[in-house]
Amino acid sequence: MGKLKGKIAVVTGASSGIGAGIARELASEGASVVLTARSMEKLKELENEIHQQGKGKALAVKTDMANRDNVEEMVKKANEAFGDVDIFVNNAGQMLTGTVRSGEVKEWEQMIDVNIKGILYGVHSVLPSMLERSTGHIINIASVSGYEVTKTSTVYSATKFAVRAISMGLEKELARTGVRVTNISPGMVATRLSNSTVMDRKKLETEDIAKAVVYAVTQPAYVNVNEITIRPV
Known part of the structure; x- marks a missing residue:
């Protein structure tokens, strides 16, 4: 029997990359x-x-995380299909050019809308139910760019600093409520977005991030894993 049998999870940005890897791993544990x-x-x-794998169930719901009504409707469909959400993984994100000097205002706005507002909309959509039940787990996928800024990552890094700040504030807001918060900051992961980036070491695999999510959500109820940073060796 999987570690997450009977649990209901939402994974945003699940169509590829890290999100797809997390979804597969949660489903393989019975969620x-x-x-x-x-x-x-x-x-x-x-x-x-996931259905062919036969360990967990899945439901695809087209959602724009930058649209609050879309997010609320998605959670409503999740409730109708499976029940109250136990695990909400805020993974959807935009990684665009992000320099201030470029003047690419539309790109800034896309990153702010998805990377920051999308996180908040996701939390807002499930938190009342979690608080009412005194249980639940919010996973926010940030980035090592939330610790380090390069000359080409100013705005992107700012959004990931914000994700970390939201996670840290939420953990304090929700202390002793039964609702847990984990912030996960991956380094370079081998995905479509990172294909053009050359490294002198092996990039992380999506499964590495997925296993960190499962680790956090399968701890005893009294254990809150607040932050995990994952880097290539």
């Missing part, structure tokens, strides 16, 4: 997983893959 992203075709492929 029912709601898959969200803007690409319904890719979500349906992952939904079918």
Whole structure:
């Protein structure tokens, strides 16, 4: 029997990369997983893959995390299909150019809308139910860019600093409520977004981040893993 049998999870940005890896891992441990992203075709492929695996259940729901109404509707569908959400993984994100000098205001706005507002909309959509039940786990996927800023990552790094700040504040707000918060900051992961980045060492795999999520959510109820930073060796 899987460690997460009977648990209901939502994974945002689940159509590829880290999000897809997290969804697969949660489902392999028996969870029912709601898959969200803007690409319904890719979500349906992952939904079918999880069903064929036969360990967990999946439901694909097309969602724009920058749209509050979309997020609320997605959680409503999750509740109708599986029940109250136990685990909410805020993974959806935009990683664009992000320099201030470029003047690419639309790119800044996309990152702010998805990386910051999307996180808050996701939390807002499930937190009342979690507080009412005195149980639940919010996982926020940040980045090592939330610790370190390069000359080309100013705005992106700012959004990931914000994700860490939200996580730290939430952990304090929710102390002794039964609702746990974990912030996970990955280093370079081998995904479509990082294909053009050359490193002198092996990049992390999506499964490495997924296993960290499972580690955090399977701790005893009195244990809150606040922050995990994962880097290539």
